[in-house]
Amino acid sequence: MHTIARMKRVTSKDVARALGVSQSTVSRAFSADARIPEETRERILKSAQALGYTPNELARGLLKSKSNIVGVVMADMLNPFYPNVLDIMSRRLHAIGKRMLLFSVPNDTDVDEVLPFLLQYNVEGVIITSATLSSKMADVFRNHNTRVVLFNRAVYDRSVSSVCCENHDASGNVARLLIEAGHRRFAIIGGKPDTSTHIERSGGFQRELRRAGLSLQAEEFGGNTYEGGFRTAMLLLEGKNPPDAIFCISDVMAIGALEAARRVLGLRVPDDVSIVGFDDIPSAAWPSYGLTTVRQPVEMMVSQAFSLLSDDVANASAAPVAVRIPGELVVRGSARLDPAGKKTRTVR
Amino acid sequence: MHTIARMKRVTSKDVARALGVSQSTVSRAFSADARIPEETRERILKSAQALGYTPNELARGLLKSKSNIVGVVMADMLNPFYPNVLDIMSRRLHAIGKRMLLFSVPNDTDVDEVLPFLLQYNVEGVIITSATLSSKMADVFRNHNTRVVLFNRAVYDRSVSSVCCENHDASGNVARLLIEAGHRRFAIIGGKPDTSTHIERSGGFQRELRRAGLSLQAEEFGGNTYEGGFRTAMLLLEGKNPPDAIFCISDVMAIGALEAARRVLGLRVPDDVSIVGFDDIPSAAWPSYGLTTVRQPVEMMVSQAFSLLSDDVANASAAPVAVRIPGELVVRGSARLDPAGKKTRTVR
DNA sequence: TGATATAATGCATACGTATGCATAGAATTG
DNA sequence: CAATTCTATGCATACGTATGCATTATATCA
Structure with missing residues (x-):
């Protein structure tokens, strides 16, 4: 057993004693801007190292x-x-x-x-x-x-x-992308109504719709969870007059929506419905999703x-x-790109 | 402006002064087991609340x-x-x-x-x-x-x-599941060779193979990332004598492997190859993957x-x-269940 | 009622560090 | 060489709390 059980913390005083200097000097060795010759500092730091001394941040924080x-x-x-x-x-x-x-x-x-x-x-x-x-x-x-x-x-x-x-602008870009692709029936799946992210992303999206003389058909909330996105997409897509483009305020919800559309409702994305997210989380790039989104x-x-x-x-x-x-618009396959639907990869 | 700018922290001493008691008494009011009448404690806590006092944890931590x-x-x-x-x-x-x-x-x-x-x-x-x-x-x-x-x-x-x-047992269960489904060509995608998780999961899996008179065909490493799983699966499945069952030491890698098999190589899972993961991360349950895995x-x-x-x-x-x-074996669709391949959902 | 046990609180100190001030020695200057 | 500046270091204190000990007031008992 060559390690010495040491129940007490090693303090600057211990280092000081070991070197025959004062505690203040040891302390100064650890503060970059203190007036202390480089040679002394090195001697102290070396000894501190040997003794296993590290400044106690609680004491430091308390004092300062x-x-x-x-x-x-x-x-x-x-x-x-x-x-x-x-x-x-x-x-x-x-x-x-x-x-x-x-x-x-x-x-x-x-x-x-x-x-x-x-x-x-x-x-x-x-x-x-x-x-x-x-x-x-x-x-x-x-x-x-x-x-x-x-x-x-x-x-x-x-x-x-x-x-x-820049939620406004980024969401506006999403809207423009979808408008240019020929979409006309837009829905938004938001997170929570009164959050700035929702207000701004929804606002930016809708402003761009208005500029094109269009408007939003529905806005529902999915609480920024996969399940919420899934459930809300089901609601929207099974309703009367379903959207042909859904802008989800976050990628997790977009993936939920994508699964609902494809796996449950048997819709083709983006042929039947375009889905766009926000964030660019890792799984947005997975081939099964290929989510068009905004990278933060x-x-x-x-x-x-x-x-x-x-x-x-x-x-x-x-x-x-x-x-x-x-934010940066990342175009993958989950949203149509042009009116005719050409040049579009269908991701299943 | 009804808020008073207070640059100094409120201390127990301030509370003590405000109530005409000693600092010790205030301190004791905040320690559950101190000998102090309940009435006094309440008076102090109320005053502390009013003054916005909270014990300084740095001081507390330093002292104790x-x-x-x-x-x-x-x-x-x-x-x-x-x-x-x-x-x-x-x-x-x-x-x-x-x-x-x-x-x-x-x-x-x-x-x-x-x-x-x-x-x-x-x-x-x-x-x-x-x-x-x-x-x-x-x-x-x-x-x-x-x-x-x-x-x-x-x-x-x-x-x-x-x-x-219980990595050993859980992985053994995975092996048994795959063996009973009729698989014979097994591969493992590990994380890092010298980690206990890998050693134990790989070990438990192989022990069960040996018990059935079978053995592992290949073991590669994907570093516990999606990309690693993807790349390693490509390597295995494109090699000579590809496995028909892959046990991935973690779900992220399993999903990567799944994507490689289906999206790039056009294989059907689990018909052509079974893929099992470990962890049960949220996306393992997403319909596109339906990953059979071990829930931690x-x-x-x-x-x-x-x-x-x-x-x-x-x-x-x-x-x-x-x-x-x-761990709990969670059976979804990414692994075959019986020799004939009946009763098996194919997840695309 | 006086002696003693008990309850409530105050005093003083320690935790480990940083730093203003004082001091001693070295270096610089005229 | 004396006077002065500078450098290196030590001393003492403060940060905010918890707690052993001492002290006082109150309750208990014979």
């Missing part, structure tokens, strides 16, 4: 009233769009020396319940995905001088910053979210910003 | 040398099996008053790099999913009196506890993992435990 923790609240983790988001966020945070405190909460709620817990850790900032907070809670965070950024959701009272895809530029969105958090030009009480990043 | 944070390290977050796992873990932790510090790391590496960061937060325990740690690092955690539990991966040197599905009992596995972390009967240096939970 700011931990290096960023809180992330995810309200829709089971949506396949988010694992990638989370993965990117986690790695990028780690790369800049920050940690992630994660909360997964029920789908599309407001997250006021969990936010106070974040304050208990003196978090450096908070990112909230697919959910909003009350403006009252936004005030609380402002008073605590803690930044909050909404990711993939926006509030219109300008109480917090947000980063979203996740990497860029995360970058923007982080810079909104760390932007030290303005302090936390500065006016919130709404960042919009263009 | 144990934060209420549990570290979670995910090595395969993009595998669709894990969002659900993460979601359940997050909610359950929150429900018992604990927080989650999340690290997403490159696929299937050992995670020694990130583990030291967890020690900096005096974490209560660590859960590592689909990855292992070195036994040296396991020692470090044992010396720090901090529990580590592997989730969906095991080590055989008994250096840490683990929670896994995630809820139960998470429960077990948590109880291994919190089990205070034994201390952290107690002998590690390997918990195994039976």
Whole structure:
């Protein structure tokens, strides 16, 4: 047994004692900008390494009233769009020396319940995905001088910053694609009625319809789940006067709709009905689906979210910003491309 | 402007001052087992609420040398099996008053790099999913009196506890299913060769083959990604003497294999080739795939993992435990069921 | 009623770090 | 060489909480 059982944590004091220097000196060795000769620093770091010392972040955070923790609240983790988001966020945070405190909460709620817990850790900032907070809670965070950024959701009272895809434009492009393909009977499957993503995507889509002198035939909601998309598509396609083009606010619902149309109703996609999604989740690209969709530029969105958090030009009480990043239309086979139906691959 | 800008954190001292009591009393009001009359506690809690006071967890963690944070390290977050796992873990932790510090790391590496960061937060325990740690690092955690539990991966040197599905038995059941259906040319698509999941699933499958006097024809690796499954299936099915049954160690790969077989090679599944997966991810149930697979009992596995972390009967240096939970064979359409091929749904 | 046990609360301290201030020694200057 | 600046480091303190011990007020008992 060559490992020594060590029940006590190794502290900067231990390192100091081992080297015959003061605790302050050890501490300074770990802070990049401290006045300390390079040689001493190396000696200390080496000894620290040998003793297995790492600064206690709890103490550090307590003292500086700011931990290096960023809180992330995810309200829709089971949506396949988010694992990638989370993965990117986690790695990028780690790369800049920050940690992630994660909360997964029920789908599309407001997250006021969990936010106070974040304050208990003196978090450096908070990112909230697919959910909003009350403006009252936004005030609380402002008073605590803690930044909050909404990711993939926006509030219109300008109480917090947000980063979203250019939902309006992207959805307009979808509409144009479908109009040019000759579609006339449009339906939308939304997530939840009062979310910014729905409002914007539906709004952008409909605006483009109006410009072409057309209008929406139906708008139903599927709660951003596969099952919801499936069920809602059944409803629409089995109703009187079924749509010949369905724009789904998210890919999971689009895939559900696709399955309903093909597997249950025996419709051909896109010959009988075109289906378009939003997000570009991995399975959208699987051959069985070949979903035409809008790709959200996740990497860029995360970058923007982080810079909104760390932007030290303005302090936390500065006016919130709404960042919009263009989405990219990804054309696959689930939507017709031209009036005649030529040049169209049918995906079964 | 009726909100007062408050730059300083509200502390227990503030509450104490407001009520004319001592800081200790306030502190005790927040600790369930303190000797303090219920009436006083209520008065304090009410005032705390009014002032917006919440205990600082950093200070608490520092003092007690144990934060209420549990570290979670995910090595395969993009595998669709894990969002659900993460979601359940997050909610359950929150429900018992604990927080989650999340690290997403490159696929299937050992995670020694990130583990030291967890020690900096005096974490209560660590859960590592689909990855292992070195036994040296396991020692470090044992010396720090901090529990580590592997989730969906095991080590055989008994250096840490683990929670896994009963991979051997479940895979044996898959083999039996395929044998009884009349298959004779078996292939396995594994994830990575030296992972416990692969070893056990492949081992259990092959043991059952041997019992029937049969043997494996090929074993290739797809790295637990859709693309890997796709590519590997192409390789196997286009090779000389292609298999008529493929057991994929994970559903993502199985779906990739399915797509390769059907979309690219034009094979009928399961008529020409049976494909079975493992995990039961959401898309396995989608009609286009109808994947026969093994469902991992995630809820139960998470429960077990948590109880291994919190089990205070034994201390952290107690002998590690390997918990195994039976998996459930989910029969859908991607594998034949009987020699004649009757009673079999063909899923396209 | 006086002695003693009990309940409620306050005081002081420790957790591990960062940092302002003080100091001692070295280096620089006229 | 004395006076002065600079560099390296130590001392002391603060961050916000929990808790052992001491203290006071109240209840119990003979």
